[in-house]
Amino acid sequence: MPRSAPAQRPLKTLDRVLSKAGAGSRTEARRWIGAGRVAVNGKVIQSPDLWVDLERDQVTLDGRPLKPARRIYLLLYKPKGYLTTYKDPQGRPTVYDLLQDLREWVFPVGRLDRDTSGLLLLTNDAQFAERIANPAFKVPKTYLVKASTYLTDEQLDRLARGVTLSDGPTRPAQVRRLREAGGKTVFEITITEGRNRQVRRMVEAVGSKVLKLVRTAIGPLAIGGLPIGGWRRLTPEERRLLVPAPPANRRSSKPHPAPRSRKRRPPKTK
């Protein structure tokens, strides 16, 4: 059970597992561990730095299993002009200003630029967030785009085939022309990555500019009739559609798909 490195598996140190489960602070958790009150899979562990696999290992405090923190999954219609960070040094509005009635702590699943509106998921479930945001899992994200110029079929084809950006070629995308309006093209694009300003940079790579960008769907989940700035909880069915549970027999031997990992940085102010 003891492991040397977190790799791609859902591992956390024992003291963190106790504090995340709401049992107490990490300092308290370290004290309990030192006092021999904590067991992992039935064995008393006195090292707070042990890596624990949240999907496999049974952690008990004084013989009682930890109660996991209640998982929360929200869908927010982010308005243009809001940041996906918690606090902005310049005092600009953030998505947390729209969640003031919410008691629980949540974080955004991936990011949307300040000038992008649309569907943003927020949760306190790190594994769920990873399954949606890590490009290795190829979860499709759909955007409605208004480009500053008329885009020819050839330009739209290039977007669909993939263009080369400063951080490498983009994966093939699905592109659908919707309408022309005053010399501008409105189209829909579905991508399976989530690089910084990806859609804006793709459109620039074919010689145009994004005037308006709205994320309309993540996988099978669409923004629907939610008002701009409004939020609601996901239903259990929506959650399952987004991240289906792995088959039971795979869970015991290989509980987590092991895509190539991507370095994650804290959200930047945009």
Ligand code: URA
């Ligand atoms: N692509 C962008 O350019 N911006 C976003 O916010 C999301 C995708």
